[in-house]
Amino acid sequence: MxxxxxxxxxxxxxxxxxxxxxxxxxxxxxxxxxxxxxxxxxxxxxxxxxxxxxxxxxxxxxxxxxxxxxxxxxxxxxxxxxxxxxxxxxxxxxxxxxxxxxxxxxxxxxxxxxxxxxxxxxxxxxxxxxxxxxxxxxxxxxxxxxxxxxxxxxxxxxxxxxxxxxxxxxxxxxxxxxxxxxxxxxxxxxxxxxxxxxxxxxxxxxxxxxxxxxxxxxxxxxxxxxxxxxxxxxxxxxxxxxxxITAAPADDAFSVQAKAGSTAGQVTLFGSVGSQWYNVGFHNTTDGRHVSPEIVLNGASTFSANIDVSALPNGPFPIDVSVWSGPTAQIRKTTRVTINVSNGAAISPF
Missing domain, CATH: 3.40.50.1110 (SGNH hydrolase)
Structure with missing residues (x-):
């Protein structure tokens, strides 16, 4: 005990x-x-x-x-x-x-x-x-x-x-x-x-x-x-x-892409969002933990976040990127991006 x-x-x-x-x-x-x-x-x-x-x-x-x-x-x-x-x-x-x-x-x-x-x-x-x-x-x-x-x-x-x-x-x-x-x-x-x-x-x-x-x-x-x-x-x-059962916001556009980051050990996730989305979150698909701080959009129509992959094992690393409609009663929309990692670096194709 x-x-x-x-x-x-x-x-x-x-x-x-x-x-x-x-x-x-x-x-x-x-x-x-x-x-x-x-x-x-x-x-x-x-x-x-x-x-x-x-x-x-x-x-x-x-x-x-x-x-x-x-x-x-x-x-x-x-x-x-x-x-x-x-x-x-x-x-x-x-x-x-x-x-x-x-x-x-x-x-x-x-x-x-x-x-x-x-x-x-x-x-x-x-x-x-x-x-x-x-x-x-x-x-x-x-x-x-x-x-x-x-x-x-x-x-x-x-x-x-x-x-x-x-x-x-x-x-x-x-x-x-x-x-x-x-x-x-x-x-x-x-x-x-x-x-x-x-x-x-x-x-x-x-x-x-x-x-x-x-x-x-x-x-x-x-x-x-x-x-x-x-x-x-x-x-x-x-x-x-x-x-x-709540309907999604009328302006719910949301897209995500990946590109090489500023260093070999980083990858950048970026995309566009509709006007009714409040924030963007980035989570490890496997355990749900954050891989980058959430971004509060404040009306922005685009977002960008750097993900550190330098300590990850070799192989595919799936990330769930989600947008929420607000800080309280919320609707969520999620898309998945898979990053390929080799020797602590993100490699193409993203």
Whole structure:
């Protein structure tokens, strides 16, 4: 447990430095919705979703992801609803419940933030020695309080944790995760929740050893976070506002080209944009990380960015270049450029 606590402390330091001003933001950057979400979990609830408060831990906070890749932000942008992410690194379900009256209840608003989505329990198991039975009691009380406030309550199953996340992760702890998920599926309605989003049922989430979908056998990579957002949306589709499907801006021209940079270790990406685009972002297709700072257009019709390829391995390097329609409720358009790298230099053809 001490080892896990140390890992979480490391995350806290890094995340606080990266996102200190972004813990609470409404309606984030948009993203393309993936189609592979696993079997959709249905619910008889007819409660409309007008805005969502997300809780509890680093998986929801988005540890290790770029701003805008966290699944709550993807949900807010694609569904066209306000979201508030109150999750933080290292939080436990028990602690989130204990702070409910101070942290969550005051944020309820029947017209703009009427839903709470709860994903938590992994830190209770890994750091606090809790079992699935303990989690059942906590979540039952949590739901009761949230319903009494007036929240529509969404519960989420836990994605798995691998034994290599920390040496102290045991098969028994993994079993508690599985047992808790099974109990949630069978009992979420009877304890008063409105919806269950079965993240654990997403096919791509099954193997925590996957380096495509997991950073460290616990925290999602950007592709899995996107699938989680899609799963959440598909589960609650009937309750989301009809206007959540938004048309692209009328003036949405966007083109990207590549050319040799000012040095052998650089390549320049440049292009033209329509008048309604707000900014341009450049991300590694594989892991979603920035390869160059975003450019705020301020009405400009062209853009140019230098990408450093000097430290990249030989071979093709795909980059997603995206434009957004604004800093808040956004529409995104993306095109992919592949740079061929040899001995630390970009080579033709680009």
């Amino acid at each position: 001490a080892e896990i606590a140390a890992i979480l402390d490391t995350y806290k330091v890094a995340i606080d430095a990266q996102f200190s001003d972004r813990r609470v933001r409404l309606v984030p950057a948009a993203a393309t919705t993936p189609t592979s979400t696993g079997a959709t979990t249905t619910s008889p609830s007819t409660a409309a979703i007008r805005g969502v408060l997300f809780e509890v831990d680093s998986i929801t906070f988005g540890a290790g992801l770029q701003d805008g890749q966290q699944y709550p932000k993807l949900i807010g942008a694609s569904a066209g609803i306000p979201v508030m992410n109150d999750a933080y690194v290292g939080d436990t379900l028990a602690n989130a419940f204990a702070k409910y009256d101070q942290q969550d209840a005051p944020k309820f608003n029947g017209s703009s933030l009427n839903t709470i989505s709860i994903l938590g329990g992994i830190n209770d198991i890994l750091s606090n020695g809790s079992t699935d039975v303990v989690l059942r009691d906590v979540i039952t009380q949590f739901v009761a309080k949230a319903k009494a406030t007036g929240f529509v309550v969404v519960l989420c199953t836990l994605t798995p944790v691998g034994t290599k996340f920390a040496a102290s992760v045991t098969a028994a702890q993994q079993g508690y995760v599985t047992a808790y998920n099974a109990w949630l599926r069978a009992n979420y309605l009877s304890i008063g929740a409105d919806y269950l989003v079965d993240f654990a049922a997403i096919p791509e989430a099954q193997d925590p050893a996957s380096t495509t979908y997991y950073q460290d056998q616990l925290h999602p990579m950007a592709p899995l976070a996107a699938l989680m957002a899609a799963k959440w949306r598909s589960t609650l589709a009937a309750a989301l506002p009809a206007q959540s």
